Amino acid sequence: MKILDKVNYPQDVKKLNLKELTQLAQEIRELIIEVVSKNGGHLAPSLGVVELTLALLKVFDPAFDRLIWDVGHQAYAYKILTGRKNRFHTLRKLGGISGFPKPEESPFDYFGVGHSSTSISAALGMAVARDLLKNSNKVVAIIGDGSMTAGLSYEGLNQAGGLGKDLVVILNDNEMSISKNVGALSSFLSRKLSSQWMIKFKKEVENFFKQIPKIGEDLLNYAKKSEDSLKSFFTPGILFEAFKFNYIGPVDGHKLDTLIDVFDQVKKLDVPVLIHVLTKKGKGYLPAEKNPTYFHGVGCFEPETGKATKIAGCNIPTYTEVFGNTLCELARKDSKIVAITAAMPEGTGLNKFAEEFPDRFFDVGICEQHAVTFAAGLAKEGFKPVVAIYSTFLQRAYDQIVHDVCLQNLPVVFCLDRGGLVGEDGPTHHGVFDLSYLSHIPNLILTAPKDEAELQLLLYTGLKSRRPFVLRYPRGRGVGVDLSNNFQELPIGEGELLKQGKDALVLGVGSRVYPCLEALEEITDYDVGMYNLRFIKPITKNLKEIIQNYDKLIVVEENVLIGGAGSIILDYLYTYNLLDKVNILKIGLPDRFIEHGSQAELRRKYLIDKEGIKKQILNFLRSC
Numbered sequence: 001m002k003i004l005d006k007v008n009y010p011q012d013v014k015k016l017n018l019k020e021l022t023q024l025a026q027e028i029r030e031l032i033i034e035v036v037s038k039n040g041g042h043l044a045p046s047l048g049v050v051e052l053t054l055a056l057l058k059v060f061d062p063a064f065d066r067l068i069w070d071v072g073h074q075a076y077a078y079k080i081l082t083g084r085k086n087r088f089h090t091l092r093k094l095g096g097i098s099g100f101p102k103p104e105e106s107p108f109d110y111f112g113v114g115h116s117s118t119s120i121s122a123a124l125g126m127a128v129a130r131d132l133l134k135n136s137n138k139v140v141a142i143i144g145d146g147s148m149t150a151g152l153s154y155e156g157l158n159q160a161g162g163l164g165k166d167l168v169v170i171l172n173d174n175e176m177s178i179s180k181n182v183g184a185l186s187s188f189l190s191r192k193l194s195s196q197w198m199i200k201f202k203k204e205v206e207n208f209f210k211q212i213p214k215i216g217e218d219l220l221n222y223a224k225k226s227e228d229s230l231k232s233f234f235t236p237g238i239l240f241e242a243f244k245f246n247y248i249g250p251v252d253g254h255k256l257d258t259l260i261d262v263f264d265q266v267k268k269l270d271v272p273v274l275i276h277v278l279t280k281k282g283k284g285y286l287p288a289e290k291n292p293t294y295f296h297g298v299g300c301f302e303p304e305t306g307k308a309t310k311i312a313g314c315n316i317p318t319y320t321e322v323f324g325n326t327l328c329e330l331a332r333k334d335s336k337i338v339a340i341t342a343a344m345p346e347g348t349g350l351n352k353f354a355e356e357f358p359d360r361f362f363d364v365g366i367c368e369q370h371a372v373t374f375a376a377g378l379a380k381e382g383f384k385p386v387v388a389i390y391s392t393f394l395q396r397a398y399d400q401i402v403h404d405v406c407l408q409n410l411p412v413v414f415c416l417d418r419g420g421l422v423g424e425d426g427p428t429h430h431g432v433f434d435l436s437y438l439s440h441i442p443n444l445i446l447t448a449p450k451d452e453a454e455l456q457l458l459l460y461t462g463l464k465s466r467r468p469f470v471l472r473y474p475r476g477r478g479v480g481v482d483l484s485n486n487f488q489e490l491p492i493g494e495g496e497l498l499k500q501g502k503d504a505l506v507l508g509v510g511s512r513v514y515p516c517l518e519a520l521e522e523i524t525d526y527d528v529g530m531y532n533l534r535f536i537k538p539i540t541k542n543l544k545e546i547i548q549n550y551d552k553l554i555v556v557e558e559n560v561l562i563g564g565a566g567s568i569i570l571d572y573l574y575t576y577n578l579l580d581k582v583n584i585l586k587i588g589l590p591d592r593f594i595e596h597g598s599q600a601e602l603r604r605k606y607l608i609d610k611e612g613i614k615k616q617i618l619n620f621l622r623s624c
């Protein structure tokens with residue numbers, strides 16, 4: 001019988017002895033590999049913290065203590081052991097369990113996460129609340145070394161140390177972000193002292209002092225007393241002790257007995273403690289251990305080999321690939337082009353640029369705010385920075401876009417991948433707000449290519465414009481059009497009429513243009529025109545002429561309706577006193593957080609796929 005068969009909740013874990021826990025770790029890994037090989041997901045991060053999770057649940061009680069995972073992409077074992085073992089096969093499926101801790105899903109998921117580096121601040125808030133309420137629960141934040149590169153983490157550490165609160169921070173250090181971790185902190189953290197080195201060093205110091213006549217013994221005793229401070233000078237402890245955290249570590253994150261002992265000791269303390277745990281990303285599954293970057297967030301694969309189970313016959317490039325290749329092509333002819341990512345070179349497609357132009361590529365770590373202002377500094381000096389950050393993660397750098405780039409009208413090009421519904425990552429990751437949070441910023445040019453070829457032209461245009469310029473494009477493959485090989489600038493603020501029609505005009509945005517065209521092909525009762533609204537800002541300057549013959553307009557976008565392209569068109573009609581002459585339908589996403597599921601399922605459910613668009617257009621035209 002499997003140990004896992006008799007384990008459903010943390011209280012079941014507490015009953016297990018070391019041997020049973022070790023067996024359970026193996027069984028949990030097998031379950032995670034089996035399910036993720038079918039559903040996709042964050043395999044390597046989750047495999048790396050199985051022992052850490054077991055030790056946490058052995059010592060702490062998540063029904064009483066607050067356990068806050070940072071990002072939460074590594075919490076699969078935690079989900080399995082907190083009542084969701086029997087639903088784990090629904091991971092990231094529409095209607096299934098989320099790939100991230102989600103309070104609506106379980107009380108054990110105490111705080112919602114998905115964007116990195118929030119755990120320490122949230123945990124500190126809970127610790128302060130606990131003390132104000134005179135409660136006695138422990139509060140534990142579990143944060144990775146990559147997430148520790150974000151400034152927000154230090155804001156939390158700083159206040160926590162200042163307040164001196166009873167707070168536990170567990171630093172899960174696997175020396176990896178998605179790619180190899182970057183920055184001074186990463187190299188500082190990996191200054192791990194091998195115990196052999198320390199023992200040899202101490203022996204030599206002892207022998208040295210013993211040779212000193214008369215005072216040697218006293219010096220040796222003094223040295224022994226100061227050994228701890230000497231040691232902390234060499235270990236990363238010195239950094240965290242500067243924040244008034246009591247540093248413990250580094251601890252082997254796969255040795256269950258050690259972890260349980262350390263957690264038991266720490267549980268008795270009532271001061272800020274940081275436990276530095278060393279783990280291996282992908283632990284226990286060789287393909288993931290060998291390639292933790294690929295297996296950080298992976299699609300379906302064959303468990304036996306780790307090989308991706310490819311979607312048959314699909315060789316259309318992704319928007320990401322087209323962006324990365326095109327930027328390399330442009331950078332070969334323009335040495336002023338530099339590229340910036342916030343810890344996501346592979347995800348944004350900048351990995352090829354990094355290989356070809358290592359001196360002009362910058363991975364700043366999970367530091368989106370810094371990335372934007374760093375780009376502004378480069379732009380100020382005449383460079384042409386391209387900042388590639390997912391739409392959802394750029395939300396974190398809103399003020400830097402306003403204050404450091406647009407107000408100074410600096411030529412920074414922002415490439416927002418994952419613009420629109422992203423699918424299985426769900427509400428924390430859907431890039432469905434960018435048209436709303438960017439379109440009101442003065443000086444900013446905001447665009448959405450209808451296909452991968454237009455992405456190339458807009459990227460070229462953006463770099464030529466020497467203006468703050470945004471391209472937003474969807475997760476996934478292009479539509480399969482031929483790519484451009486001779487770039488020409490697109491006129492700023494001009495869209496393109498794709499189809500004549502006399503009864504109504506559809507204004508499509510980005511990824512929705514082709515589904516709109518396909519929908520119009522099936523609408524035979526009406527003669528509906530189609531316009532590609534490739535510039536959301538500045539709105540098409542001759543729009544008045546374009547729409548003057550229509551009394552019905554339909555705007556279609558993969559963005560929330562509030563503040564999106566449809567709102568901008570409404571403002572436009574209001575400004576030119578056209579509101580009473582035109583009936584307008586806005587098709588987009590509702591004022592709510594969209595759940596996880598496949599991109600196709602979600603687009604279908606929220607009526608922004610071809611069928612949904614067709615249905616909404618017909619209902620609208622019939623009602624007019």
Ligand SMILES: Cc1ncc(C[n+]2csc(CCOP(=O)(O)OP(=O)(O)O)c2C)c(N)n1
Binds near residue numbers: 045074115343344366
């Ligand atoms: C604000 C933000 N930027 C980027 C990401 C994308 N992201 C998710 S996990 C991750 C790396 C996290 O590294 P680490 O904290 O060390 O966790 P590990 O995967 O190594 O367990 C990144 C960059 C994110 N979730 N949030």
Ligand SMILES: CC(=O)[C@@H](O)[C@H](O)COP(=O)(O)O
Binds near residue numbers: 042347
């Ligand atoms: C956990 C996290 O935030 C990233 O791993 C994200 O899931 C990557 O998304 P893509 O899979 O779209 O690159």
Ligand SMILES: [Mg+2]
Binds near residue numbers: 145172175
């Ligand atoms: Mg890491």
